[in-house]
Amino acid sequence: MSQNIVLKKGLNVPVKGAADLRVSKTVAPAVVAVQPSDFKGLVPRLLVKEGDPVLAGSPVLADKMHSDILFSSPVSGKVKSIVRGDKRKLLAVLIEADEEQKYVDFGKKNPAELSGEEVRKALLESGLWPFFVQRPYGIIADPEAAPKAIFVSAFNTAPLAADTKFCYGDEFNAIQAGVTAVSRIANVHVSVNAEDKEPFCKLENCELHFFKGKHPAGNVGVQISHICPIQKGQTVWTVSLAGLAAIGKLFTKGKVDLRRKVAVCGPMAIDASYLVTYPGTPMTELAPFYGTTGDETRFVSGDVLSGANVGKDGYLRFQDDQVTLIREGVEKELLGWIRPIRYKQFSNDRSYFSWLMPGRTYDMDTNLHGGPRPFLMNDGYYAKVLPMDIYPVFLAKACLAGDIDKMEKFGIYEVLPEDLALCEFIDPSKNNIQDMIAKGIDLMLKEMA
C-alpha cells in the first residue's frame, strides 16, 4: 500500500553552488579517519594500536556499552596514529591506505534466505551496524532491541543536498539487497519523492510512501511523524541510502565497500560536482575544489543547516554524502538591517523582498545577521517551516528549562535537532535551537537510561 503525503509547510533555503550531476574525480585518500564523534553518545573502546595492519572491514573500534557493535576501517592499510584530545579522549584513528585495496571476506549470502538474527550478526561483525540510528535520541541502535519499524528516506531536500537518484541510482541492486536484508529485522518503510519517483519506487520488500513538499520533507524524522509518530516507550530505526547500499554490497559481494558519491558544493566550491570517496576522507583531499588557502572557508560535512563544521583539517563524517564549502561572514555590514532592500541577502521574512525572486540562489555566508535575543516571535512564526504536529517554541523552551515532563509532552521523542534546523535558520532572535534540542536529548538520555 502506498500513500501520497503533501507537506505544505517548509522552506527550501536557496544557497548558491549546487553540484553538477557528474563525477569529476575519484579520490583514493592517503589517510582515512575513523572518528567516534560521528556517532552520538558513543563511548569507544580501541581495538587496534599504531602500526597494526587492517583490511577494509576489519574492526577498529567497539562500543563500550555494547561490545558487539564494531566500527570497521573503510580502507585497507596500516594504523598510522591514534589521535587523542583532552583527558586522553579518543578523537580519531588514522589509517594509512594501501594503493591496492584488500577486503575482509564476509562471504556472499542471499539476504532473502537469512533470518533476522543472521542479518543482525552479519551487520555487527562487518561494522555496518552503526548505520542504524535509533529514534528517539538519534543514537546507534541497540542490537538486542526490537524496533517497531525501520525507516528510510530515499530523497534529500536539504540545501544543496546530494541528488539521491544520481548518487544511488546505479546502486539500485545493492540497495534492494540491503532493503531485503533489513526487512528481515523489522518492517521497512521507504519514503520516495512524489515528484521524482524513479528508481526507488521500484523497491520491493518494503512499504513505499510518497512525499511531496519543501525541505524538511526529505528528513526521515518528518516522514516518520506522518507515517506513524513515535510514542513513549517505542523505538524505531532509521538507515540512510548510503547505509543500505553498503549493507547490500556486504551480502552480494561479501565485502565492506563504503565508497560513495559525495557532492562537493556551496558558494565557495570551484567546479561544484561529485567525487567518489570513502567516509573519513580528509578535507585536504578536496583542494581542487577550494582553490587557494581555504582560510576564509568553512568546511561543513553535511548540509549548511545541520552539518558539522569540521574545519580544513577535518574528515568526511561516516553518514555524510555532502561537503558544503561556505564563506566565513566576518565582515560588518554598514546599516544592514535598516536598508529597505538588501539585494544580496536572503530572508524568508516578508520584511525583505526575497519573495519577489523565487528562483534566485544566494551567496550565503556564515554571518549571524544579528545579535542573540530571547524568543520574541511566537510559536506560529516558527511552525510555518516545520511540517510536524508539534509546537517548536514550546519544545525548545521545555528543553531550555530541563523540564522532562514537558519535553515528553511537546514531542522530544519525535525529533532530532536536524528537524528543527529551519526554525533555527529563520529565527530573528538568533537562538541556537538545534543546540537546545540536542541538550534536551542529552538530558533525556541521562535521566531515562
Place this chain on the structure above:
Amino acid sequence: MNPIFEKGGKLYWLHSTIDAFETFLHVPGTVTLKGSHVRDAVDLKRILILVVIAAAPAALFGMWNVGYQHGLAMGQSGIHILEYFWFGFLKVLPLYIVSYLVGLGIEFASSQIRGEEVSEGYLVSGFFIPLIVPVDIPLWMLALAVAFAVIFGKEVFGGTGMNIWNPALLTRAFLFFSYPNYMSGSECWIAFKKGETAVADAFTGATPLALDGAPAQYGTGFWDLFIGTVPGSVGETSVIAILLGAILLLWTGIASWKIMAGCVAGALAVGALGQCAGITDIPCYMQLLYGGFAFGTVFMATDPVTSCQTETGKWIYGVLIGMLCITVRLFNPGYAEGMMLAILLLNTFAPLIDHCVTSAHINRKAKKLKVA
C-alpha cells in the same frame, strides 16, 4: 570595539551602551558557532522597526490632530496642515524625548547589569507610549510611569521577550490609576498653551474621549471617527491611519491576523447583542471606531510576546479582548472604555489559554495514536 569598553577596561560599565550603538550602525561580524551555519537576514531590529513604521501614520496624523483640536477649541476653523502639525509636533516631541530617555536609560543599565546585549524591544514600546497618553500629561508623571512599566513590567522578568504585560499599556495603566485626574475629564485630551482655556462657545465638538472615553464620542459621525478628527490620545483617533499600519503588519506577518480578526469579531458580536437586547442603540460597527479599540486591536493586542503563542489560542485571546472591551462599554458608564484593561487582563491569561490549547492538542494526539 575599543578595548577600554571591554571587560576589565576602564569604561566597561558603558559596554552594553556602546555595543547597542555599534550594532545599530553595523550588522556585527559575528559568525554562527553552533547549529545552522547560515542564517536568515532578518533580525529583531528589522522586525521591530517595521512595527514603528506601521505606527508612523497614526503618529503623524495624531500630531496634526493635536493642533487641529487645539484650533477647534480656540474657535478656529480650517485644516492648516503645516501649522497644526507643527503645533502638535512641538507638543508631542517632549513626550518622545522623555519616553525614550527614561525607558532606554533603564534598558541600557539593566542590560549592562545582566551582561547582555541591549534588546531593541523598547524601540517599539517607547514609540507607542506617547501615542496612548493625553498630550498635556506632565512630563514627570510620564517619566515615573515609564520607569514603573520598564522596571516592574519588564526588567524584573528578565527583559524583552520575558514580560507578561505589554509595557506601553502598563505605562498607561499606571497613569490611569495613579493620576486619574489627568487621565479623564473634559480637557485632558486637548492640548493647551500655558494659561489658555477653551473658548467654550466655539468648542462644541464632542467632549473628550480616549481609551477610556468612548461614550463621549457617541453621537460623533462615522467619518469624523474614521478619519480621526476627534479629541483623544495622540495616536488612537484615526482609524484609517491605524488601518494603514495594520495592512503593513499583516502583510509582513508580524502581527497575527487571527488576533485582529478575533478582536473585531468579539466586539461586533457583543455590540450586536447589546443592540438586540436594547442596552444600547449604537450600531455594532460603530463600536470598532470609538475610543482606543482600533489602536489596541492593531498594535497592542498583537504584541507577540504578551499575546497567545498557539494559533487556536490567538483566536480565543482576540475574541475575548473584543468581547470584554465592548461589554465594559455597555454596562459600565462610570468606567466607559475597557480596551486597555481588556488587553492587560488577557495578557495575564494568555499563558493559561496556551496551556489549555497545548494540553488539548496533546490529549487529542495521544487518543489518535491509541486508535491507530
